[in-house]
Amino acid sequence: MPEAPLSSAPLFEGLSAADVAAILAAAHRRRYGRADFVCHQGDPVDAVYMVAGGRVRLTQLEVDGQEVVIRFIGPGDIFGAVAAFKVTQFPVSGEVVEASEVLAWDRATMVSLIERHPRLGQNLMAILSGRIQEMRERIGDLQTQRVERRIARALLRLAQQAGQRTATGILINLPLSRQDLAEMTGTTLYTVSRVLSQWEADGIVKPGRERVEILRPHALVTIAEDLPSP
């Protein structure tokens, strides 16, 4: 699986290779295995993190014990920024779903790096803005769309960030349970299972244990966009 170099991460856009090297050099590194937690909701944070390799699932625990999957993040993605600049406690938990390496800059370091490289600050702002934008879309979806449509959109998003071309379609290259999909789309694992079964009968996807392969992406787009099925 080809892994883009970290230097091409959005956080480093527009910075010289030398600057990026300096910034990377200021980070601490840490490795994690599958099912490790890189952070727990409520832990104090004083750093900004970046995934260097592997994949992490960020979840939020509701008061009543239900879990909500906020997002999956992979190489080049950052997390902890919200906490570092505002709340000082992790608002989410991060569970490793694929062995990972994580970089960390403590808050003071990041602040001084930003002062030295203003572009870094702008990039960070752009990243946070992008998150806000995504979440607004998700809120819009949850408020106005049917479950089937939300699941279709979630699969397409996942395909984009972790899709792998196969002989027959696009495999979402992540251990992804029905429960995960339910927590991403605000439904139950039962409903997800039913929808996927239906789509399997229609030849749109090929679901498996903790895996989903998309056979006809276009059909999924049709559902996601709520177009008349042609």
Add this chain to the structure above:
Amino acid sequence: MPEAPLSSAPLFEGLSAADVAAILAAAHRRRYGRADFVCHQGDPVDAVYMVAGGRVRLTQLEVDGQEVVIRFIGPGDIFGAVAAFKVTQFPVSGEVVEASEVLAWDRATMVSLIERHPRLGQNLMAILSGRIQEMRERIGDLQTQRVERRIARALLRLAQQAGQRTATGILINLPLSRQDLAEMTGTTLYTVSRVLSQWEADGIVKPGRERVEILRPHALVTIAEDLPSP
């Protein structure tokens, strides 16, 4: 109604009075009347805005024409930052619900101000982080909570940002229709109406035409937190 001075806005936290004055001096000002739009979804943006007075409702239009209320903003609140640093188009529309004055810094100005006053950048980051945090909570609510609970939480949030003490309780000092509440909480105006009627019967709120007064805030908190009603 006592209006906190703009200089105490979160954006200016930790900056000297002189710095704040300089930053404010760099902004353009503009006035709007009720029902004016300060921005339309899709318009190009190249500036960061701050509400100096009045109140604005930010809404997002879904593909199918349904509206979603993202938030109400008032004096000291900023908007447009997401677009300025990322998408370059307003992701939302802003309708004035109470005559308003708005400040604007174009992107280049804001960038150079941030370079001159690093704290300004940190504050902006903190504000964006706060937004992300709020939206995560909202997503969690939408995915896991009943409508009644979401309405209670929305009212409490509104009371906090636009509440006015009265002889009998707290009045939400905004023209706020059932439709608005429905679009904030992801339900229909019919359901909102029914819930408010029930609460009125219980003596918790006193609903009126485009207005809601909270008589027993504590009861609302009980519902919002899903505690056993004592």
Add this chain to the structure above:
DNA sequence: CGAACGATTGACCCAACTCAAATGCGGTGG
């Protein structure tokens, strides 16, 4: 091989949506 865990499927149910109709408030113009 058996335990543990993910997934599937059926049966039932209800919170909330839809649609329709009536009511009442607020402003406006005669």
Add this chain to the structure above:
DNA sequence: CCACCGCATTTGAGTTGGGTCAATCGTTCG
């Protein structure tokens, strides 16, 4: 000052998407 109009709101009746619960099946892994 009153009559009227438009719009927000209320309320009823009927419907349903999808949640809940329970039982079963299939796989993976110790």
